[in-house]
Amino acid sequence: MVLRDPKVEVAVLETARGGLLRSGLGYRRSDVGAVLNVAADHLGLRGIETVEELAKVKRIVVEVAKDTAVLNADDRLCLEMADRTKAENLCYVTMNSDHALVRKHIQANGRAVVLERGMGGNMIAIYDKGQHIPLLWAHLIPATLDGRAAHNVQNAMFAAGIAFSMGVSLEDIRHGLRTFDTTFFQAPGRMNIFDDHPFKVVMDYGHNPAAVKAMVDLTERMEAQGKNILVLSAPGDRRDEDIREIAALCAGKFDHYICRRDDNLRGRESDEIPMMLRDALIANGVSEDSIELIPEEQNAVQRSLEMAEQDDLLLIFVDAISRTWKQIQDFQPEGMESSGSNPKSEAATEFGSFGGFEQGNLGGMDFETEVELIRDSRGVRVAVAEETD
Known part of the structure; x- marks a missing residue:
């Protein structure tokens, strides 16, 4: 067991909604509990129909925290969890430096992690017991892609807040943030970027509206010189309205769309998900001529790679992570050699x-x-x- 290993000083355990509903919490108490967000994902499963009901499940993580509850102050449902925990400390995380409640919390000597705008960029700062501790410029964190990946700026802030609340030194926190990136080796399926082709490929396991929006926003900030191409899917066990929302978030943001399905249909018909995505894209103003239906993931990915040209940006929402990454690496653009080696x-x-x-x-x-x-x-x-x- 990880927790019994004497060499382990700090353990961070992800506690998923599904596991909580199936088997309950895997531990009785924790030093620090954190809830990053409550998004409309997995609704309609195991009796959870609304985000408010989902919040009740997620807040168990901070209800059993004894020392610190780390909460997203920019999410109303997370903010309300502060009143449900008996942890000795509350640590708010906000990307809004003008957040009125967090300002009052800091003035009351409370703990917070705040993204502060400065002349040199956005600074992640920690407030605790009247102290103001500038931690690190957000753009110096590799996983944020020079600060363009706003969702990873927020993730870094939570990592800092959790680690600080567990007594990790500021030096170690800075070192951890400066050395963690989104390569396939360190974070498979999480914003993996392959740029050894004449075009850039971004592969991500985003499978809910919040994750899809984060990646779509990122591709806009990356400002490709060529076309933006999208390979889109959604899990079959999501509600119809969630699948349509995923498509709506992508509509108008790309030059070409390839709609596919996952290997595991999760109760859907073979072409049901790609057809639903296509219809939702058209309903949100996308031309039918710019949409392709290619149900099999490998075929869809291959088509996207073959149509990509110099300076294009290809965003692939992935299901089979390792298989797709290998497919991206092994692809040889016709008439061109890749710019790097791919062992x-x-x-x-x-x-x-x-x-x-x-x-x-x-x-x-x-x-x-x-x-x-x-x-x-x-x-x-x-x-x-x-x-x-």
Whole structure:
């Protein structure tokens, strides 16, 4: 067990709505509990029909917190949870530096994490017992993409508030934020960006309106020089109105739309989700000519990769995360070479000509033909032709 490992100093446990409803909370108490938001997701499942009912489930996390409850002050339902917890401290997180309640909370020596606008950008600041602690410029956090990914700015603020409330040093908090990014290695399925093609690909597991809106907003801030292309889907067990809302949030934001379904239909017919998305897009003003229905995820992704051109931006909402990432990596744009190398595994084979040396000469050794490299766990070596008997 993680909590029994003597080397573990701080453990952060995600407590999902589904697990709470199925089996209850997996622990009796915690030092710190946090609720980041209450969004219209998973409604209609297990007797939860409204966001207010969902909030009652989510607030259990802060009800059992003994030291600090960390709450989103920009979300009304989260803000109301402050009155439901007996934690010794309340820590509000807000991206609004003019938040009236948080201002009063700070003046009363309460704890808060605030995004403050300054001449050099947006500063994440911690307030605690009358102290004002500038923590880190938001744009210096890799996961925020120079501050453009507002949802990850907020996530970073929560991470800071939780860690600070658990006694983690400011130096360690800063180091953690400065070294965490959204690469596939560190955060698979969460805003993974692949830019070794002539176009940029953003892959994300967003599957509810709030997550989709965050990614759509991000793509707008990225200001692609070419077209914006979208591969869109929604889980089959979501309410019809939630699926239509997902499509509405994307309408008018992209030049081309590819509607697909997940591998697991979750009770839907084979083409039901992509058709529902298409109809909702059209109802929100998208031209039918700019929409394609390609139900299978792999086919939809392949089509989007094949149609992307120089400087385009491709946003893919993904279901099979590892499979799709490999498909993106392995894709070879027709008539163009990728701008970077994509090793398939730690022991992958990579071939290419040497750079920085005159062709046919390397380290004093002469070669008559183009030199090829193999890169694997042992390092890099020259590829030689196989010997024949």
